[in-house]
Amino acid sequence: MIKTDIIIIGAGPVGLFAVFEAGLMKLKCHLIDAIPEVGGQLTEIYPKKPIYDIPGYPTILAGELINNLMEQASPFKPGFTLGERAEKINKQVDGNFIVTTNEGTKHQAPVIMIAGGLGSFEPRKPKIDVLHNFEKKGVEFMVKDPEAFIGKKIFISGGGDSALDWAIYFAEHNDSSVGLVHRSESFRAHKDSVEKVAKLQKEGKIDFYTNAEVIDLKGDEALAMIEIKQKDQPNIKVKVDVWLPLFGLSPKLGPITNWGLAIEKNAIKVDNTLDYQSNIPGIFAIGDVNTYPGKLKLILCGFHEATLMCQSAYKIINPGKKYVLKYTTVSGIDGFDGTRKEAPKAVVQAINE
Secondary structure, three states: OOOEEEEEEEEOHHHHHOOOOOOOOOEEEEEEEEEEOOHHHHOOHHHHOOOOOOOOOOOOEEEHHHHHHHHHHHHHOOEEEOOOEEEEEEEEEOOOOOEEEOOEEEEEEEEEOOOOOOOOEEEEEOOOOHHHEEEOOEEEOOOHHHHHHOOOOOEEEOHHHHHHHHHHHHHHOOOOOOEEEOOOOOOOOOOOHHHHHHHHOOOOOOOEEEEEEEEEEOOOOOOOOOEEEOOOOOEEEEEEOEEEEOOOOOEEEEEHHHHHOOOOOOEOOOOOOOOOOOOOOOOEEOHHHEEEOOOOOOOHHHHHHHHHHHHHHHHHOOOOOOOOOOOHHHEEEEEEOOOOOOOOHHHHHHHOO
């Protein structure tokens, strides 16, 4: 049995920042995530994509943000159960919760914080009978490491931001042209991206197939050819190394729906006026997994929610004890690993004066 102060379900950016906020209050955290590495969507789906709305960073790659959050949280020595899905939550007579994973690992704490993002993600897959034969063998549903695709003949299907963004990226970084297949002539992507794709097409860097779709895949041990069906034209077969059907991802809450929590619009309903607590006392939900009037699904909003949530968690874990909030510049940061960060005494003295 793993015992801690706060069990955090979800090791994405919001869950990692909550470790830091809890650590400032001397609360220990243990994180559970079905993904075998920390970072949530930022690691699993788009580690190389830039993020532009993190305070203090005009631009930062998703993977770099996770690295920074891990560095920030590390002095507080969080525990991790990765590659296992939180399956069951049981409330004990003494007020503690026990969270059991699909592998049978048990965790105990008086507070649970659910920071599972939008839940688990599954790619929307095209209906091609032989698709499963080529998954990870030329067919990929997301780009984790763009460098692995450089120098290959790439075809992309889709008309949203992700499809066009990667078509632009590979067209600009690859020697050979990139194929882009879309079912219609209109796109759901940003206007700038659509204009950039049109420009790259004129330059011969993108081969455009509109009113078209990939209907079959060929190859022995790996993908070697795709068949494209076009409106009012004969089908064509094209040799490829990689096909990226980027039709988006479907979020699913999974076992969360079985935990007795109030669910609204495929998210956990919380009290946004105080601390983002759910209908079950002691269970909080922060980040994209929650919903309330005025909710914005932004990482920076999740950071704010984590900060307020920790204040209420402290009261549950330390009943009757008041926490005195101090600026970290004044109080410094004492890690559970024995390290200490503090501002120069002259700076602290100037603030106190």
